[in-house]
Amino acid sequence: MNYDMKIKGQTQPDQPGVEELMKPEPIVIRDNYRGSGKLDGKTALITGGDSGIGRAVAVHFAREGANVAIVYLNEDQDAEDTRQMVEDEGKRCLLIRGDVREENFCKEAVEKTVNEFGKLNILVNNAAEQHPKKDIREIDTNKLKDTFATNIFAFFYFTQAALPHLSEGDSIINTTSVTAFQGSPGLLDYSSTKGAITAFTRSLSGNLADKGIRVNAVAPGPIWTPLIPATFDAEKVEKFGKDTPLGRPGQPAEVAPCYVFLASEDASYISGQTLHPNGGQVING
Structure with missing residues (x-):
């Protein structure tokens, strides 16, 4: 398939943007991607699941047999489009609209998921925001707080709410970033949150190891x-992604299979690790 x-x-x-306005629209899933029941009978909750990587993960999970709840901010049409994609795969999709910066909303989203599907097996902490600034002195305090609230505090809120429903064999997958490993001079606060997510993933994996709940990340x-x-x-x-070794940006369809792998029994002996779909950038992390 041509991704270039x-x-x-x-x-x-x-932010976080609208997928249907993008030219060209991102590739969500390969036509030749064949599900094999890796997630049959599972229920997944995906934050930022209405578009981008979150949408691709939702559709891939559905093709592998999972029902999906997606949390999104306010992009109603994107969310409806994603629900249709999931239902086209023969699975159910619950839409949950709200702000992940609010702890009570995160708790309610988990409860709605469990009430709708009767269980929760996979939590994907994915929602994020970013605000470029060339000079650290230009970073607004309120924006700084918002970025941390969305990008890392919400991961704590959702994990805390989800844990009573997770059991041995279940999985938490966190979206970090290449910026956590190589830095980003123009995204100081964003890259800092992504570094925190990487440390959170490694620490939480050890914390939950005795429960048989695996915790991994995708960067x-x-x-x-x-x-x-x-x-x-x-x-x-227009220049986005052209500085990678592969010379182009990646597509969500090229990232989502990482989440399928980490959520499935194929990764039963993997926890505390990070996968790097990044166009060939070697970051030794």
């Missing part, structure tokens, strides 16, 4: 998602 598509210079006014490189045109100017968007 021509990305046009474009911007969007608000994507430059992936074509709505957050990109909602973050950068048109010139930077």
